[in-house]
Amino acid sequence: xxxxxxxxxxxxxxxxxxxxxxxxxxxxxxxxxxxxxxxxxxxxxxxxxxxxxxxxxxxxxxxxxxxxxxxxxxxxxxxxxxxxxxxxxxxxxxxxxxxxxxxxxxxxxxxxxxxxxxxxxxxxxxxxxxxxxxxxxxxxxxxxxxxxxxxxxxxxxxxxxxxxxxxxxxxxxxxxxxxxxxxxxxxxxxxxxxxxxxxxxxxxxxxxxxxxxxxxxxxxxxxxxxxxxxxxxxxxxxxxxxxxxxxxxxxxxxxxxxxxxxxxxxxxxxx
Numbered sequence: 604x605x606x607x608x609x610x611x612x613x614x615x616x617x618x619x620x621x622x623x624x625x626x627x628x629x630x631x632x633x634x635x636x637x638x639x640x641x642x643x644x645x646x647x648x649x650x651x652x653x654x655x656x657x658x659x660x661x662x663x664x665x666x667x668x669x670x671x672x673x674x675x676x677x678x679x680x681x682x683x684x685x686x687x688x689x690x691x692x693x694x695x696x697x698x699x700x701x702x703x704x705x706x707x708x709x710x711x712x713x714x715x716x717x718x719x720x721x722x723x724x725x726x727x728x729x730x731x732x733x734x735x736x737x738x739x740x741x742x743x744x745x746x747x748x749x750x751x752x753x754x755x756x757x758x759x760x761x762x763x764x765x766x767x768x769x770x771x772x773x774x775x776x777x778x779x780x781x782x783x784x785x786x787x788x789x790x791x792x793x794x795x796x797x798x799x800x801x802x803x804x805x806x807x808x809x810x811x812x813x814x815x816x817x818x819x820x821x822x823x824x825x826x827x828x829x830x831x832x833x834x835x836x837x838x839x840x841x842x843x844x845x846x847x848x849x850x851x852x853x854x855x856x857x858x859x860x861x862x863x864x865x866x867x868x869x870x871x872x873x874x
Contacts, residue, residue, distance in 0.1 A: 629676030670694030700782035710762030767798030
């Protein structure tokens with residue numbers, strides 16, 4: 604399984620090398636500050652988990668890295684060079700792929716069509732060349748099988764797959780098209796225990812192959828299973844920034860639940 608991912612990750616830097624760096628990054632929408640003074644480093648061969656409740660700033664962070672919204676403060680670097688993305692295409696051209704919570708799939712389309720959605724192969728020169736349907740079916744089927752993703756029929760609508768399978772197809776698609784940094788937006792939020800385990804398995808496989816993974820979640824238990832570095836956001840600010848060896852699951856959970864605020868509330872309730 605990991606051999607296939609590694610084939611597409613061959614261009615990655617050695618494990619531990621910085622792929623994406625954010626230094627003092629902020630984002631303001633008029634008078635509203637969605638992010639402030641965020642420092643983040645995404646290293647090759649590591650999973651960086653960004654946690655936070657609703658409104659913490661996780662979505663804004665994703666939009667900045669993926670090129671959807673430009674940052675208004677600070678510096679963003681990719682491979683050590685300062686960048687200021689103006690579109691998702693620019694981010695993708697730098698090897699940064701985002702798998703959003705809604706997956707950006709078309710439920711009624713076949714699995715192979717979704718695998719190549721927006722990047723279809725053609726026989727000959729665009730725009731008159733016909734689609735290489737046989738080639739796309741063959742490649743999608745081969746890539747999914749090598750990753751251990753089993754589907755009954757590559758021609759079945761992707762909407763008939765389980766949530767975990769659809770997530771894994773989206774991950775395989777991003778890696779196949781050359782992603783070196785993989786951003787996963789709440790990949791286990793709507794999944795059961797078994798399907799969440801499948802997604803976490805392939806998240807770890809991508810990390811082990813040398814990709815830098817940004818795992819966005821509000822679930823500290825899922826984060827701790829695959830994470831190497833943990834960032835907790837609260838109201839646009841970073842309230843925790845620690846490596847795995849520096850924090851326990853209990854500490855991570857407590858900080859996510861409210862940290863000192865929760866302790867003060869508990870004290871008040873005992874009065």
